[in-house]
Amino acid sequence: MEVLEYDVVVVGSGLAGLRAAVAAALRGAAVAVVTKVAGPRSHSISAEGGMAAVVHPNKTGDSYELHAYDTVKGGDFLVDQEAAITLAYEAPKEVHFLDSIGVPWNKDPDGTFSLRQFGGMSKPRTVFAKDKTGFYIMSAIYKHVKGFSNIHLYEEHLVTRLVVKGGAFHGVVAYDMRRGELRGFAAPAGVVATGGGGRMYRLTTMGFLNTGEMYGYAMRAGLALRDMEFVQWHPTALVPAGVLISEAARAEGAYLVNRHGERFMKRYAPERMELAPRDVVSRAIYLECLKGNGFVHESGLCYVGLDIRHLDPERVKQRLPLLLELSKTYAGVNPLNELIPVRPAVHYFMGGIMTDIEGRALDRDGNWVRGLWAAGEAASTGVHGANRLGSNSLAECAVWGRLAGEAAAAYARGRRPAGELVAEAVKAEEERINGLLRREGGGESVRGLLKELQNLMEGGGGIVRSERASVEALKKLTDLRGRLNNVRISDGGRIYNMELREVLELEGMLLAAETVLLGALLRQESRGAHYRVDFQNRDDRRWLVHSVYFLYGGNVMTKQRPVNVTRWMPEARRY
Amino acid sequence: MKVKIHVRRGAAGRQYYQTYEVEVEDPRITVLDLLIKVREDLDGTLSMRYACRMGVCGACAMVINGVPRLACATKLSDLGTSEIFVGPLPNRNIIKDLVTD
Numbered sequence: 001m002e003v004l005e006y007d008v009v010v011v012g013s014g015l016a017g018l019r020a021a022v023a024a025a026l027r028g029a030a031v032a033v034v035t036k037v038a039g040p041r042s043h044s045i046s047a048e049g050g051m052a053a054v055v056h057p058n059k060t061g062d063s064y065e066l067h068a069y070d071t072v073k074g075g076d077f078l079v080d081q082e083a084a085i086t087l088a089y090e091a092p093k094e095v096h097f098l099d100s101i102g103v104p105w106n107k108d109p110d111g112t113f114s115l116r117q118f119g120g121m122s123k124p125r126t127v128f129a130k131d132k133t134g135f136y137i138m139s140a141i142y143k144h145v146k147g148f149s150n151i152h153l154y155e156e157h158l159v160t161r162l163v164v165k166g167g168a169f170h171g172v173v174a175y176d177m178r179r180g181e182l183r184g185f186a187a188p189a190g191v192v193a194t195g196g197g198g199r200m201y202r203l204t205t206m207g208f209l210n211t212g213e214m215y216g217y218a219m220r221a222g223l224a225l226r227d228m229e230f231v232q233w234h235p236t237a238l239v240p241a242g243v244l245i246s247e248a249a250r251a252e253g254a255y256l257v258n259r260h261g262e263r264f265m266k267r268y269a270p271e272r273m274e275l276a277p278r279d280v281v282s283r284a285i286y287l288e289c290l291k292g293n294g295f296v297h298e299s300g301l302c303y304v305g306l307d308i309r310h311l312d313p314e315r316v317k318q319r320l321p322l323l324l325e326l327s328k329t330y331a332g333v334n335p336l337n338e339l340i341p342v343r344p345a346v347h348y349f350m351g352g353i354m355t356d357i358e359g360r361a362l363d364r365d366g367n368w369v370r371g372l373w374a375a376g377e378a379a380s381t382g383v384h385g386a387n388r389l390g391s392n393s394l395a396e397c398a399v400w401g402r403l404a405g406e407a408a409a410a411y412a413r414g415r416r417p418a419g420e421l422v423a424e425a426v427k428a429e430e431e432r433i434n435g436l437l438r439r440e441g442g443g444e445s446v447r448g449l450l451k452e453l454q455n456l457m458e459g460g461g462g463i464v465r466s467e468r469a470s471v472e473a474l475k476k477l478t479d480l481r482g483r484l485n486n487v488r489i490s491d492g493g494r495i496y497n498m499e500l501r502e503v504l505e506l507e508g509m510l511l512a513a514e515t516v517l518l519g520a521l522l523r524q525e526s527r528g529a530h531y532r533v534d535f536q537n538r539d540d541r542r543w544l545v546h547s548v549y550f551l552y553g554g555n556v557m558t559k560q561r562p563v564n565v566t567r568w569m570p571e572a573r574r575y
Numbered sequence: 576m577k578v579k580i581h582v583r584r585g586a587a588g589r590q591y592y593q594t595y596e597v598e599v600e601d602p603r604i605t606v607l608d609l610l611i612k613v614r615e616d617l618d619g620t621l622s623m624r625y626a627c628r629m630g631v632c633g634a635c636a637m638v639i640n641g642v643p644r645l646a647c648a649t650k651l652s653d654l655g656t657s658e659i660f661v662g663p664l665p666n667r668n669i670i671k672d673l674v675t676d
Contacts, residue, residue, distance in 0.1 A: 038624060041632035135631055178670050207627040243629045326629060329648055332603065447615045491620035495586075496671040499619045 001430070003184035003423050006032040006152075007412035008405070009172055010191045011159050011214070014042030015134075015394060016376025017193035018141045019094075019401030020408070024191075025148045027409035032185050033151060034174050036158040036209060036501075040142035043195055043207045044397065047134025048246035048322060050126040051098075051394035053091035055113050062123040064088040069568060071392060074120040074277045075350075075385020076528035076538065077570035078227070078546070078563055083357050083383040085567075087392065087399055094398035095127050102140040104129050106319070116251040118390040120277035120575070126391040131248045131322045133394065156496075157183065159214070160433075160504055162192070162221035162372075163425045167363075169372035171422040173429045177501065180494030182433065184426040186417035189371045189408035192218065192353060192361065193401060196377040200513050201346040201461075202454040205237050205244035213508025214378055215515070218353045219556070223372075224364040225549040226380040226561070228351035228512070229519025230529045232388055233463050235281040236306055237345030240299040241330045245306060245342055247390040249323055250274040252315070255307040256281070257339065258293040264304075272575040279387040279529045280575060282344040286463045289343075297341060305339030344463060350388055350529065351515075352380040354548060359404040364550035366561065371411060373404035382546070382564065386528020436503060437494070442486030446502045449480055449487065453506070453513060456480075461516045466533045470521035477517060481510050514556045515549040522558065523547065540570050576602065576657060580609060582621065583662035587669045592660075593618075599651065606659065607635050607646035623673040637673050638662045 008024045010017045013035035021031045035042070054062045067088035072079040095113070099105060105127050106114035115124035129136040145151050157174035163186075164170065171186040197212015198204030215225055235256075236245040250256070256274050258264045268284040269276035276284075288294050289302035297303055308316060308323075313336050317324065327335045353374040354362045359381060361372040376397040383396060460473020484506060489499045519530075525539035526532050545560040580595045595613045607625055614621050623646075626634040630648040639649055640660055651657075667675035 037626065038634065039632075041626045041634050043627065045632050046627045046629060132631070178674075178676075207629075207632070209626050241628075322631075329630060329650075445619065447619065489619075491622075493620075493671070496622040496674050498614070498622050 001182070001184070001423065001426055003186055003419050003426060004032065005417040005419055006030045006185060006187040008189045008191065008408045009034060009185045009187040010193060011035070011172060012042065012193035012195060012376070012378065013037055013153070014044035014193060014195050014376060015137060015141065015397035016401035017042070017191065018145050019398050020191040020193060020375055020405030021145055021151050022141070022148070023402045023405030024409035025151045027406060029150065029409035029412055031151045032154060032187065033145070034154045034157045034159055034172060034185055036156060038155045040138040042138065043210050044134050045138040046207060046244065047137070047394055048131045048244060049118065049248035049251065050116055050128030050133050050391045051091070051095060051398070052118065052121065052126050052389070052391040053095045053395055054088060054125050055092045055095050055127060056115070059112060060115065060123045060125070062125055066122060067125060070121050071383065071389055072385070072568055073573060074389040075387050076573055077540070077544065078385030078527060080357065080382030080564035081566045081568060082564060083381045086357060087383050087395055090399040091395040094395065094402065098137055098140065098398065101144045103136050106130065116248060117275065118247055118251055119272070119275045119281065120389040126251065128248065131246045131320045137394065154183070158501055158504060160217065161425055161429055162190070162217060163422050164221040164369055164372070165421055167367065168370040170418045173422070173426050175433065175501070175504065177496050180497070182426050182430050184422040186419040186422040187412065188415035188417055189412040190373070191404045191408050192372070192374040192378050193376045194378045196349040197509060197512055198346045200453060200509055200516070201457050203237065203242045203345040203458070205234050205242055205345050205347045211505040211509055212349070212512045213505040215352065216508030216511030219511055219549065219551045222363055223361050223369060224354040225515055226351055226354035226382070226546050228349070228515035228549055229523055229547060230350035230386050231346055231461060231516060232278055232348040232350060232529050233282040233344035234347030235278055235285055235344050236342040238326060238331050239297050239301050239303040239341040239343050242345040243326055243330050244347070245323055245326065245340060246320070249306060249308060249320060252319060253311055256285070257305045257307050258288050259295045260293060264288050264293065269575040276575040277387055277389060282463055283531060285344055295341065301343060303341045303343040306342045307339055308335050309337060348388055348393060349377055350380070350384040350386065352378050355379050355381050357381060358407060359400045364548060364559070373408055375400035375404040386530060433500070437489055437492070437500065439488060442488045444483050444486040444488065446487050446499055446506055449483060450502070450506060452476070452480055453509065457513055457516065461520050464531050464533055465520045467521060470517055474514070474517050474521065477510065477514055484510065511556065518549070518556060518558055519547045544570060578609065578651065578657045578659065580613060580659045580661060582672070584621070584672045586671055590669070602650070602652040604651050605647050606639055606649045606651065606661070609651065609659070610646060610661070622671045636664055638664060
């Protein structure tokens with residue numbers, strides 16, 4: 001058994017994780033990046049449209065405060081407002097940092113950054129690299145990370161346990177898929193940056209590795225989750241595959257039309273039209289389908305058309321090359337003379353591991369679990385509230401990745417890793433996993449259970465929710481949790497055992513799914529991405545509160561915490 | 576339509592072909608989706624990499640009918656045959672099945 005010692009262990013290797021690693025390494029820390037992904041393939045690589053940052057306030061009459069206000073309003077006032085201020089002030093620095101390591105941002109002829117206007121943003125303030133922004137960012141930062149001798153990457157290591165004892169973080173245990181062994185990583189400081197959990201749902205823009213097990217593992221380690229009921233559906237996923245068509249298309253002027261050729265957004269968001277926030281547009285598409293105004297795909301899915309035919313083809317080829325490619329490969333259409341078939345799909349989790357504004361990971365009482373930070377989609381800093389604005393997530397990942405990495409390095413200085421505690425945890429985990437591999441009976445297949453999970457989440461935690469549907473889904477989920485004990489792993493080996501990985505993932509996913517459904521059931525109002533047919537209005541008197549989830553005696557429990565309203569009082573949200 | 580997929584499996588030095596038969600309705604299905612179908616319905620012990628499934632990340636690069644390509648960006652209809660040979664990328668250390676160092 002092997003336990004490696006570091007100053008800082010970063011879990012996850014998307015933009016938030018790698019940004020944290022770089023920030024910590026620059027402060028002299030020895031950093032381990034432990035990630036289930038191979039190479040720069042975390043889902044940040046699939047980010048398309050861009051990164052929000054007020055880089056040229058004078059060019060557009062923009063300001064940090066306006067970016068923060070848009071974020072607060074976009075999040076339907078469930079945003080911790082000082083977190084939005086942090087995002088707005090820090091994001092431009094990150095654009096310059098990424099510029100310095102070679103991200104080829106689109107620039108205007110005068111040398112300034114090109115800007116796009118995204119949904120819910122009141123100014124053009126999204127910088128971008130064509131419509132493959134994440135690809136360029138991940139390529140650059142991965143290469144940058146490789147240049148640090150004090151950052152070690154441990155790829156295809158699935159972290160199965162966070163080691164927390166006595167209110168402090170001590171390290172992680174990971175299944176090294178390539179060698180088929182467990183490894184411990186002991187470090188006084190850690191950053192969790194494991195991304196979202198779209199694969200809990202059937203229709204998602206997220207990749208196959210975005211399973212969200214860490215949400216569940218974090219609760220097991222005594223951490224709290226917050227606002228998990230807020231799951232973002234991106235309005236324009238390609239039908240039927242669910243592949244993302246960037247909001248950049250609408251930022252460049254694309255229309256959404258129903259089967260009568262009508263730009264239906266005029267009935268839902270008369271001012272902002274297609275550039276209303278994502279929750280508003282996704283709900284509009286859902287309602288158009290309900291009214292029979294949608295097209296019906298051969299797969300049975302209802303969809304609407306994304307129309308770019310009125311845009312200059314040369315400009316489209318220049319600025320949206322990926323959109324053209326994806327439409328052709330995955331829907332067989334040429335967007336220059338056909339409608340692109342799109343519908344909403346799960347895209348982002350506003351909730352996550354509860355942190356304070358500095359990204360410090362908290363327990364259910366709001367106490368810091370010493371030595372531990374969370375960043376990016378895995379975290380809930382409170383910045384997105386009930387709905388994230390497009391292009392705020394790359395900004396979030398870079399900003400809180402850096403803040404967490406810097407703080408973790410400072411914290412680790414002068415502290416020693418507790419190797420023996422982690423060794424004990426590795427031993428316990430070894431036994432647990434041996435048990436899973438040796439289990440004889442049981443006729444359940446992990447992929448069968450995953451499919452059931454995906455269907456029940458759509459039923460009880462979808463775009464439109466109701467008490468009845470959520471209760472129904474929770475019942476089915478309880479049943480699934482029982483059946484998880486009857487899953488048989490048919491692969492008897494330990495090297496690159498994907499079934500073992502899938503079982504471990506599913507354990508965490510089921511816990512995370514329960515928080516989503518519980519929140520969907522308990523929150524008796526409609527706010528942002530959470531829409532209840534039986535409570536259709538926002539209710540600030542009762543529900544201007546965060547939901548907090550934690551494990552108590554093995555069961556998911558919930559409580560509420562106040563929202564940090566410091567600058568802008570809640571107002572009616574019109575677009 | 577019945578599709579035969581021959582997958583080169585095993586670790587270095589102990590490789591063999593295993594053949595799976597999958598029923599396909601739509602020839603626009605990608606090779607990645609075919610392999611996922613194999614994993615889901617026939618054989619969960621088959622190891623491979625896949626992540627973004629939209630032709631961006633490159634995780635599912637493999638040799639398909641003699642040519643290195645991305646499984647998620649290669650459609651059955653592109654291949655013009657219902658007999659598919661799939662193997663790991665050449666000149667690399669094989670960890671298991673389609674997964675290389």
